[in-house]
Amino acid sequence: MTETTTTTTATGRASVAALPRRPARSLRAERILDVIIRSIVPVVLALVAGGVLLLALGRNPLTFYGNIWTGGVAAGAWQNSAIRMAPFLLIAAGLTLIFRANIWNLGYNGQFLLAAALVSGYAPGLTNHVPAWLAFALLFLLAGAAGAIWTIVPAVLKARYGTNEIITTLMMSFIGVDLASLLIKGPFHDPTTPLPQTAVIPLDKMLPPIPGTRIHIGLLIAFAAIFVVHYMLTRTSWGLRLQIVGANPRAARHFGINLPRLILTSFLASGFLVGLAATADIVGLWGYIRTGWDPAYGDTIIPFVFLARLNALAVVPFIAFFSVLSTGGDLAAQQAGLPTDVLYVLVGLILLFMTVIEYLGRRRELGQSYLPQGLRQALHLRRAVA
Amino acid sequence: MILASQVWTQIFWTSVIAGGLLAGVPLMFTALGEAISERAGVLNIGLEGMMLAGAYCGFLGAYYGGNQWVGYLAGIGAGILASLIMVALCVWLGLDQIVVGIAITLAGEGITSVLYQARFSAEQPRLGNLDSNPIPLLDRIPVLGKAINGQTPLFDQPLIVYLGLTFAFVLAWVFRRTNVGLNLRAAGEKPEALDAAGVSVVATRSYAVLATGSLAGLGGAYLAIAGTGGFQPFLTQGQGFMAIVIAMLARGRPIRVVVFSLMFGIALSLSTVLQLAGIELAPEVVNMLPFAAVILALILFARRAYLPPALALAYVRGAR
Incomplete structure (x- = not known):
């Protein structure tokens, strides 16, 4: 499955495309066009299809999308969207990293909630007793550690016995959600209220805002995490090994890559980042957690991680878009008398259209995909050489 | 001990079995479906969505049709429609099964x-209670057959449950003894060999995925019609994913799927049953x-959960 076999046995069209026939600038323009087509078109198609659905329900799609703009961007509402971005970005960073290795960490809900429960449980006490900066650092570390620990069982099972990580992460996720609920009802329960919730962190003990805005500094940490992940993936040998494993695990073993160790480290890193998202969300925005609260952020973020072609930097604009969509979507859905779950439809449609566009793009040889060969095969059509 | 005297009563065991069946049957239908497509080499992560589609349309059918069977048929239809997306994108075009599944x-x-x-x-309309069809003579067996306090155990179930249990045995026979079953298994184990034998891999997998969709739809419809007596958003609460786990643990064997589903069903209903018995x-x-x-079992026994080698890989003729 190497490049050489592809070029030697591919049909004429493919080998002609490989020759540098055109000047560099036009290639570059084509590539930009390609990015636009592959990234924007699925979103536009999904919005159109969603509009048709809204029409069918007797709602005006233009009003609906207008309200998304009003509630998510206009008149300072963009700050609400930016606040939501922080946990989204951190989860996206964690998923991007592990998906690059073609490993499926689908246990993000359990990792996130468990970390959130621990943070909400310890934050009120901790922020009272130690300096704020130390408390925040400890809380981020605690949440990251909780998320990472929750990936150990699937990671070890996959590394040692090749157990399918999709089932193990899903099962650990179910256990984690229940365990979080037990923690909130039990040791972390706020005794001053009969409601099953933790003590509320005082407003002045929350993550401070970025000067001049209402956005808490969790967003900066999220951006830092994105850059670190991007750096790790593109500029370190660990990142290279990760991508080789993602492209072809068998080849990776021949290269002498310690596969079990890589599986373990990538799982730990992914869980750590998902855990960080919990601190950003709890200490930055909510201040407490109640049982039954499971925002399932990861479910709706996965499509945008794919849409960004598993590129950590490219994830940022997509997550920004989704933050606006979900922040404004609350208002728009409320105005239209619909549940906010209408966003799930939009996100699902985006994902479906993305796979179709990707397929058409491959068929028409629109240009190079950003994915390594093996990942491209994992995500898309296996290349027909004949 | 107080515990013992409360637990070892007939009514306790009747409610354990009744509750296990009520919660386990939707899982069973869905996991049987997943077993079919998994054996044929298609990993169906979209099961949750297909179940919900089946549950909603099953509810609609039963509500407007006024009959549970209309509901089941509507659920099956919805499941098939949802799985058509998967057939078109994953089997025909060969797109990634996990991505499309999440989208569904x-x-x-x-x-x-x-x-x-x-x-x-x-x-928020409710559907009426389902009539059960007790099997003559067998329904007099205590614990297994005799209904107590409206708890209906194994031999006093709606007809669809008997049909489902029978179907599991038929499916086991189909996998083991028929050409269709051999083709299905080959499509997951070594699609190239199936192709070389002159059977279309794409067609085999398409039928498998359609069967999965219809069973998941039926499972969802049963959940809405018999289980909860109405529809609620996110009614399935991860049962589609549970079904995937069950099918994988059962290694795609239908009888084991039934056993595991009922065990999961009992666990799901155990908290209410224990409350009845006075245990908090x-x-x-x-x-x-x-x-x-x-x-724990995976950690202790650490054997490889067997999965077909060609699972989640699109089949493209002549690709290497």
Whole structure:
């Protein structure tokens, strides 16, 4: 499955495309066009299809999308969207990293909630007793550690016995959600209220805002995490090994890559980042957690991680878009008398259209995909050489 | 001991079996479906969405049709429609099964919730109770057959449950003894060999995925019609994913799927049953028990959960 076999046995069209026939600038323009087509078109198609659905329900799609703009961007509402971005970005960073290795960490809900429960449980006490900066650092570390620990069982099972990580992460996720609920009802329960919730962190003990805005500094940490992940993936040998494993695990073993160790480290890193998202969300925005609260952020973020072609930097604009969509979507859905779950439809449609566009793009040889060969095969059509 | 005297009563065991069946049958239908497509080499992560589509349409059918069978048929139809997306994108075009599956789950969750709340949020209609069909003579067996306090155990179930249990045995026979079963297994184990034998891999997998969709739809419809007596957004609460786990643990063997589904069903209903028996146990503890048991078993016995080699890989003729 190497490049050489592809070029030697591919049909004429493919080998002609490989020759540098055109000047560099036009290639570059084509590539930009390609990015636009592959990234924007699925979103536009999904919005159109969603509009048709809204029409069918007797709602005006233009009003609906207008309200998304009003509630998510206009008149300072963009700050609400930016606040939501922080946990989204951190989860996206964690998923991007592990998906690059073609490993499926689908246990993000359990990792996130468990970390959130621990943070909400310890934050009120901790922020009272130690300096704020130390408390925040400890809380981020605690949440990251909780998320990472929750990936150990699937990671070890996959590394040692090749157990399918999709089932193990899903099962650990179910256990984690229940365990979080037990923690909130039990040791972390706020005794001053009969409601099953933790003590509320005082407003002045929350993550401070970025000067001049209402956005808490969790967003900066999220951006830092994105850059670190991007750096790790593109500029370190660990990142290279990760991508080789993602492209072809068998080849990776021949290269002498310690596969079990890589599986373990990538799982730990992914869980750590998902855990960080919990601190950003709890200490930055909510201040407490109640049982039954499971925002399932990861479910709706996965499509945008794919849409960004598993590129950590490219994830940022997509997550920004989704933050606006979900922040404004609350208002728009409320105005239209619909549940906010209408966003799930939009996100699902985006994902479906993305796979179709990707397929058409491959068929028409629109240009190079950003994915390594093996990942491209994992995500898309296996290349027909004949 | 107080515990012992309360637990070892007939009514306790009757309610354990009745509750296990009520919660386990939707899982069973769905996991049987997943077993078919998994054996044929298609990993169906969209099961949750297909179940919800089946649940909503099953509810609609039973509500407007006034008959549970209309509901089941509607559920099957919805499941087939949802799985057509998967057939077209994953089997025909060879796109990634996990990505498309997640998309189907998301879209299914969203669209059923939106449609339900747009139309029924005010009234939240309920469906009537289902009549059960006790099997003559067998329904006199205590614990297994005799209904107590409206708890209907194994031999006093709606007809669809008997049909489902029979279907599992038929499916086991089909896998083991028929050409169709051999083709299905070959499509997952070594699609090239099936192709070389002159059988279309794409067609085999398409039928497998359609069967999965119809069974998941039926499972969802049963959940709405018999289980909860109505539809609620996110009604399935991860049961589609549980079905995937069950099918994988059962290694695609239908009889084991039935056994595992009923075990999961019992675990799901255990907290209410224990409350009846006067034992207070947090529902979270009971909910996580089956998963914890599976994880523990995986750690202790650490054998490879067997999966077909060609699972989740699109088949492209002549590709290497």
